Amino acid sequence: MIVAAAIAPHGTPAFDPSPTRDALEEIGRRVTAARPEAIVVVTPHNVHVSGHFAVVDAAAVAGSLAEWGEPERTLERAVDRELAAALVASAARLPLVTVSYGGNDSASAVAPMDWGTLIPLSFLPELPVLVVSPARDRPLPEHVALGNAIAAASAERPVALVASADHGHAHDPDGPYGFDPAAAAYDELVVELVRENRLGDLDPLEELVEAAKADSLWQLAVLHGAVGAGFDVELLAYEAPDVLRHALRRLCAVCRLSSSPSRSPPWVRWRSGWGRWRPSTPTSGGCRSPSAGPSCCGGRCG
Numbered sequence: 001m002i003v004a005a006a007i008a009p010h011g012t013p014a015f016d017p018s019p020t021r022d023a024l025e026e027i028g029r030r031v032t033a034a035r036p037e038a039i040v041v042v043t044p045h046n047v048h049v050s051g052h053f054a055v056v057d058a059a060a061v062a063g064s065l066a067e068w069g070e071p072e073r074t075l076e077r078a079v080d081r082e083l084a085a086a087l088v089a090s091a092a093r094l095p096l097v098t099v100s101y102g103g104n105d106s107a108s109a110v111a112p113m114d115w116g117t118l119i120p121l122s123f124l125p126e127l128p129v130l131v132v133s134p135a136r137d138r139p140l141p142e143h144v145a146l147g148n149a150i151a152a153a154s155a156e157r158p159v160a161l162v163a164s165a166d167h168g169h170a171h172d173p174d175g176p177y178g179f180d181p182a183a184a185a186y187d188e189l190v191v192e193l194v195r196e197n198r199l200g201d202l203d204p205l206e207e208l209v210e211a212a213k214a215d216s217l218w219q220l221a222v223l224h225g226a227v228g229a230g231f232d233v234e235l236l237a238y239e240a241p242d243v244l245r246h247a248l249r250r251l252c253a254v255c256r257l258s259s260s261p262s263r264s265p266p267w268v269r270w271r272s273g274w275g276r277w278r279p280s281t282p283t284s285g286g287c288r289s290p291s292a293g294p295s296c297c298g299g300r301c302g
Contacts, residue, residue, distance in 0.1 A: 011119070041120060043114055057084045186205060186212035
């Protein structure tokens with residue numbers, strides 16, 4: 001069963017002293033305390049297969065952050081191939097494929113570990129992993145169904161799940177993604193949904209995600225499908241740094257098993273129109289509201 005779950009960012013500023021790093025370390029402690037046998041990471045930065053979800057079926061994944069200027073940060077983890085096979089079976093009705101890399105025998109191959117996997121795993125216990133890729137060209141209900149399948153594949157074993165996710169990127173007119181007000185609106189709504197434990201209400205995000213240049217919607221849908229109504233979500237930290245003019249938003253949250261978990265399959269609730277998003281109050285750590293612009297916590301930047 002899913003014994004721990006989290007939303008975690010995947011930018012290198014996560015390693016800097018900050019509320020985000022504190023939250024990631026807390027996630028690591030809570031995952032360790034839950035004693036999972038494996039960790040599933042849903043990442044947007046691994047292999048992309050047109051029209052399909054993907055799961056890595058190599059013997060191991062390994063990588064570094066050399067492309068982000070930190071070659072000393074390296075990581076290697078064994079792949080839980082038994083869990084991969086169980087996921088393939090439980091997701092038989094979904095367009096899911098297995099992928100490997102390099103050696104022709106996947107049982108001994110080592111696949112690349114992307115930064116969306118490496119950074120969250122750097123704060124988590126050393127356990128076998130399962131790397132899952134969402135598919136932006138598949139509808140959100142299928143991502144929720146993929147989460148259902150991950151939960152089903154984990155039914156007989158304790159497993160942790162991480163949605164590797166950064167949010168709006170279009171916060172800076174001089175940055176690589178430009179500026180669009182949808183980015184602040186998207187981030188505000190994500191914080192609201194997490195704080196209010198409403199991960200099922202994802203459809204308003206879909207209307208904003210493209211303009212916001214956000215990097216989280218699909219992983220959040222998978223997370224919701226896996227944990228459903230059986231967990232309560234706790235917001236640990238939210239920051240809005242402007243690092244190298246990248247201007248992306250970081251959020252850390254954990255999902256706690258509720259006292260009366262629901263076994264009914266969770267699905268996204270669709271609505272016509274989303275109305276106005278409501279400004280949220282500052283989070284712990286002194287973070288400003290997303291609508292306040294790209295400012296970071298703790299006085300680290302203006």
